[in-house]
Amino acid sequence: MSSELNARVEPRKDTSTITGILLLAAAFLPWVAYWVLTRPGQPAGIAVALGISCLLLAQQLWTHSYRLLEAASFVFFAGAALAVFPIGNTAPADNAGPFGFGALLLIAAVSVLVRRPFTADMARLAYPRQYWHNPAFITLHSIISSVWAGVFLVCAVFTAFSVISVTGPLAVGLMVAAFIFTLVFQSKGPAYLVKQKYRDFEWHVPLTPRSSRQQNEYDVAVVGAGIGGLTTAALLAKRGYKVLVLEQQSQPGGYCRSLERGDFAFSAGVTGITGLWDSGPVDRLLRHIGISPDGRFAAHSHRYICKGSVIDTGAGMQSTVSALGDVFPEERDGIGSLFQDAAEAFFQLHEYSRQFDSPLPDHLVVRLMGDRAAAHLPRTYPGLYDWLDKTLQQKLDEHLRSDSLKAIIAAASGQNGTTPEATTGLRALMGCLGPQIAGTYYPAGGPGALAEAMARAVESFGGNVMLNYRADRILTDHRQVRGVRSGADIFQAHAVVSNVNPRTCVLQLVDANEIGGLYIDFIKSLPMSRxxxxxxxxxxxxxxxxxxxxxxxxxxxxxxxxxxxxxxxxxxxxxxxxxxxxxxxxxxxxxxxxxxxxxxxxxxxxxxxxxxxxxxxxxxxxxxxxxxxxxxxxxxxxxxxGALYGFDQSVGSRRPHFRSPIKGLYFAGASTFPGAGVESAMMSAMICANDIAGWPRDGE
The missing domain is CATH 3.30.70 (Alpha-Beta Plaits)
Incomplete structure (x- = not known):
């Protein structure tokens, strides 16, 4: 599988956007004929426009590609022809400008209100069907269609009062400008909208390795020695940064630790670890920080008990598909197609993210991959975006009929703290079907042994891990990090990575005046997981x-x-x-x-x-x-x-940006992107470490 993950995402030349613009231009041909050929007392242009509309509509019926603008245009011109020719009402001919632009204004406005912007119909040619209902796609074209509505409004008003001619330079110029805006904004708009959404977090802390020289001065202080904190510290220490980790407990790991009671040892809460296939993200990370996964993990064997039936699925996708097919023979084809569908999306997710060690939230896609590459991702990875736009339950319903079978496959969604109906496609891939595809593993010696090995890795690179040190305050001044206080000790730091839950960090460790009331209210509004x-x-x-x-x-x-x-x-x-x-x-x-x-x-x-x-x-x-x-x-x-998964991970829930509003204060762990679980916590840490030290470039 590792060979499948070596591809890099490159912007590719695509003419489908231009084709979409040409389709939009073709949709206006009936209107051009109407405005150019129709004069008071000369309604022939209406008949020509109706004829062109019939041809456009016939083409749609033939190809089964229905577009709102052409259909509405046909209705308008059919009504106008009926009014003019049999009835003798000449108003549509005498007032072609106001009537035409008014009708287009109504079409555009209604399309935006019903979340079916008319420009999206033409733009769909440039994207796979799975992306057509993506909220970002709809929002983008709602803006474009609203701009067109504004043009139609201006032209309708000005032609109604005879300020401009329907074929005059101002009307033509506005239409041409709208076409240019459509072409440019389709390409640049997605990046622009993302940048606007996250502009409050676009700060940068210039930091070079070992820039801190004093005894209690560090380049980076990490609060909390959970897996997210240890991963961040190990990656930065390996790059030469002077790193401090403060942990309030006597053991590192957070939930990823082991308990010893008498002669027995137990996992404190982690049931398994994913991302360990050959060159998987966890496999690569551990090797990078000097921990060989070879012989360190054992693959879990699985059993499911549903409605009294006992089903042993073994370990990995092939054994799972085979075992489920034996119990549900009538669903064998659906089981195979579901796992094939999920596997395609799963490896597409890891393919595009391999260069950056982790899947990226949308703002980092824009910042690191550029506007053009980001705009091409839905076209390059249609299978992945199909999952990202749906819930686990929707994907199960696409392939399967048996509720019992759906419950068995969705059982791991409980590890996300969500029901199948509320499990996002991303969490379904990473925390539910992904483990069944690529395996779930148990660390030799228990989860605590892995955390302790990572703590030793931090120290082997020159970092300092201090157990039984509780961070009492993250020190800031003028909305910039200055360090951490623990008891009577003050540790200066140019950047602080909080591996504690953001709610705890924001409400207990940071000055409320520094971080701001709006952000505090946002954090308070986020529900915790179960x-x-x-x-x-x-x-x-x-x-x-x-x-x-x-x-x-x-x-x-x-x-x-x-x-x-x-x-x-x-x-x-x-x-x-x-x-x-x-x-x-x-x-x-x-x-x-x-x-x-x-x-x-x-x-x-x-x-x-x-x-x-x-x-x-x-x-x-x-x-x-x-x-x-x-x-x-x-x-x-x-x-x-006591939330197991940080903040709630249900559909529609939000997670904090990995940067806080305070310059130099980062979040890493289960409560940021991409979510809960050891693999996801490591990925969030990779994002933090790369953002502090500089993101990898091609060839690195």
């Missing part, structure tokens, strides 16, 4: 005959058998289990309430009883038991509500 209740159980039973990862769709919980992925996680003949069930933050009482411990024990016992339906008899063989509530997760990670 949390979970997690049980860590060491059992006196050999469960090695079971898959390492079990999704119980019926019971809405996940079983991770740590010791089946790495037998060092439990003594011989025993097993280490991490049980995860979704839970709302407010479904559990605060830790200082008297019944907190009792409720914790009750929920742990309940989840163990549910697990016994999958692993019979384990409830009586538990020798080590611990649990984490949403309140526990919040306390340990400082993520509000």
């Amino acid at each position: 949390s979970a209740f997690i049980v860590y159980a060491g059992v006196d039973a050999d469960l090695s005959s079971y898959p390492s990862l079990i999704e119980n769709i019926d019971g809405d919980f996940t079983i991770l058998i740590n010791s089946n992925a790495d037998d060092r996680m439990a003594p011989r003949g025993r097993s280490s289990l991490t049980l995860i069930a979704p839970m709302g933050y407010r479904d559990f009482p605060p830790r200082d309430e008297r019944d907190y411990d009792d409720r914790k024990r009750q929920f742990a016992a309940l989840l163990l009883r549910k697990a016994e339906d999958v692993l019979p008899g384990i409830g009586d063989r538990v020798v080590v038991l611990d649990a984490a509530t949403p309140r526990t997760l919040e306390s340990y990670t400082s993520i509000p509500d």
Whole structure:
């Protein structure tokens, strides 16, 4: 697969935009004939215009490519011909200018109001069908069609009062100007709109490696040693920057850590890691910072339980497609087409992003790839953009009929904290179908071993990782970062990367006057994702005959058998289990309430009883038991509500820009683009590190 990912996106010459402009010009031919040939008392131009409209409409019927302007033009000229010839009403001939421009104004205005801008019909020729309903495409052409509406309005008013002639230089000049605007804005408009949206974040901190010389002065300070923070620190330290990492806990990793209880070890929350295929993004990153993935990860085997049926899908796409096809033989073709469709989009996503180590949010596409290349992405990668414009449920419905089958394939969408109906195409590819296509892996020694290896990598490049150091304040002055305070210690820094949740950072670590009330309100408006209740159980039973990862769709919980992925996680003949069930933050009482411990024990016992339906008899063989509530997760990670996935990742939700309004303050981790999960957190860190140090150029 790695060979498929070596292509670079290059702007390619495309004549379809010009063809679209020519189609738009052709759509105005009936109107030109109407205005040029029609005079008071001489209505022949209406008949000519109707004839041209009939030809244009016939062409659309023949090719099944229906366009609003031509259809509406036919209706207008048919009505005008009916009024003039059988009825004898000469108004359409006597007032060709006001009537014509007024009708066009109505067509343009209505098309914008119903979100079907008439210029988009012609522009569709330049884009794949999957992109036609993309919000950015509709917005772009709503602007273009609105400009045309403005031209029609001016011409209608001026011709009505005989200020200008319908064929005079001003009317013709305005129409020509509208054509030129359409041609230019179709190419430059997407980039312009993106730049306007993110103009408040277009600051730059000039920073060269080792520009900081004093003892407590650093080029970059990273707050939080989660995977996003460690990745940022390792990449920058490798490039020669003087880097400091402050972590409030005694272990690095955040959710990506391991717990030890007696002779057992458990994953604290991470069930698997993606992006580890040959030359996948995580594979490349680890090798880049000196951590060889070879022998460090074990592929998960999967089991799904749905409506009482047990389905073992193994590891990887081929075994998944085969196993699902055996259980749902009538859906075999649909299963194959769904995974083929998803695999095409998945590898297109990684193809265009390979040069930059990560998929890019739209503003970085514009900044790094240029206006022309960015405008060509939907044409170059139609499969990817088809997914980006749809939800997981919509894609499942396109290929499959069985609700049970859809539930099984969508089970991993729970790892995004969203339902299939609310799971975006990007998160479906990265957090649901992507893992089934390219595999999910468990780190040798548990997730904590990976985090510790990354912390050592930071230090091997000269960085400083300080555990048990809580950042109390990010220091700023005149909306520019100055450093970090931890207790009595002040660490000067030219840039700060916050790996804590942006809500915690903005509301607790930064001066409100510096970051601004509007941004604070924006951060407060973002809902958090769901949390979970997690049980860590060491059992006196050999469960090695079971898959390492079990999704119980019926019971809405996940079983991770740590010791089946790495037998060092439990003594011989025993097993280490991490049980995860979704839970709302407010479904559990605060830790200082008297019944907190009792409720914790009750929920742990309940989840163990549910697990016994999958692993019979384990409830009586538990020798080590611990649990984490949403309140526990919040306390340990400082993520509000103990949210597993940072901010909510549902369709329509927003995530903060990786740059804050304060110059030099960055965000990295699950709450920024591209979202939650170890692979995504690493990608967000790659974006931060590249933005600080300079983005790679071709050939690097």
